[in-house]
Structure formats: structure tokens, C-alpha cells
Amino acid sequence: MACAFADERDRIARALADGVAVRIEHIGSTAVPGLAAKPIIDILVTVADADQDAQFGPALERAGYEPRVREPGHRMFRTPERDVHVHVWAEDDPEVNRHLLLRDWLRESPEDRAAYAQLKRELAARGNWEDMNQYAEAKSVLIEALIARAEATRRSA
Numbered sequence: 001m002a003c004a005f006a007d008e009r010d011r012i013a014r015a016l017a018d019g020v021a022v023r024i025e026h027i028g029s030t031a032v033p034g035l036a037a038k039p040i041i042d043i044l045v046t047v048a049d050a051d052q053d054a055q056f057g058p059a060l061e062r063a064g065y066e067p068r069v070r071e072p073g074h075r076m077f078r079t080p081e082r083d084v085h086v087h088v089w090a091e092d093d094p095e096v097n098r099h100l101l102l103r104d105w106l107r108e109s110p111e112d113r114a115a116y117a118q119l120k121r122e123l124a125a126r127g128n129w130e131d132m133n134q135y136a137e138a139k140s141v142l143i144e145a146l147i148a149r150a151e152a153t154r155r156s157a
Contacts, residue, residue: 005030005041008084012045015063020056022046022091027099029120032106036117041084044099046091050075056088098147105150112146 005026012024028042029035047056050073057067060077065086069076074095075088089096106113119142129135 005043008041008043008086011063012043012060012086015059016045016047016056020047020059022048025100025103027087027103028085031103032113035106035113036120039083043084043086044096045086045088046093046096047088048090050088050090050093060086060088101150101154102143102147105146105153109149112149116142116146 009024009026013021023044023046025031025044026041027044028040029037030039030041045056049055053070053075057075057077061067064079065077065084066080067075068078068085073089073093077086077088078084087099106116116139119139123135123138
């Protein structure tokens with residue numbers, strides 16, 4: 001998935017030339033080697049203001065990404081094949097650090113990576129979800145615990 005991410009990163013960087021994108025990061029399960037994952041690449045893009053769609057939305061659409069989520073402070077675009085999700089937040093949004101902290105922690109902690117993988121397998125065995133937000137909500141308790149553990153570890157280091 002690293003090669004697929006690199007291709008998408010380059011595509012986004014070309015679309016958001018002139019410094020619109022502050023950073024482009026691989027997040028989600030495919031960003032964690034060894035973690036079971038759906039074949040969906042999640043990408044975090046930071047901009048100056050995620051609510052200023054005109055600064056990045058049309059360019060991402062021209063690059064082939066379709067708008068999917070529009071909520072205060074967050075936009076999400078995806079490919080027509082639904083195999084790439086591009087999340088846009090402001091550089092200073094706390095969600096940015098949360099996603100990166102979780103990704104990095106899962107890369108570092110074999111025990112927590114295994115616990116997260118086990119939960120994902122259990123949730124996948126339940127079958128199709130009517131709404132992917134339900135799936136995300138079902139993971140939220142463990143995700144919050146992992147983020148808290150990562151933050152505590154970082155503070156004590």
C-alpha cells in the first residue's frame with residue numbers, strides 16, 4: 001500500500017500546487033505495516049482553513065476525487081472506486097495530531113496493534129454495516145484508549 005499511497009500523494013500534491021497543502025500523510029490501517037486493513041487508503045491533507053473549500057475542492061475534483069463529506073472543519077473526498085479517502089483538515093486542527101498519534105502508536109506497539117486488529121476482525125465478522133459511521137463508532141472506545149496510552153507514553157518519555 002505504500003506505493004499506492006505515494007502515487008496518490010503525488011497526485012494530490014500536483015493538484016494542490018502553490019503550497020495549498022501544508023502536508024500530506026498516510027493514515028488509517030493501511031499506513032500501519034502488519035495491520036489487517038480494508039483495501040482503502042486514507043490520506044490526511046492539511047490546509048490553512050478546511051472550511052475554505054474554494055482553495056482546494058475544485059482542484060481535488062479535477063484530479064478525480066469526489067466530495068463526500070462536508071462538515072465544519074473537515075472535508076472528505078474519495079475516488080469513484082472508493083479505494084482512496086482524502087480527509088482535509090486545517091493544520092492546527094486537533095484531529096490531525098490524533099490521527100498521526102494513533103498511526104505512529106500502532107506502528108510502535110505490537111500489543112496494541114494486535115488488540116486493534118482483533119477488534120477489527122470481530123467487527124468485520126458481524127457482516128455488512130448499514131453505515132460506516134457505525135463501524136467507526138464501534139472502534140471508538142479502543143481508539144480513544146490507544147490514543148490516551150500513546151499520549152501518556154509520549155509525556156513520560
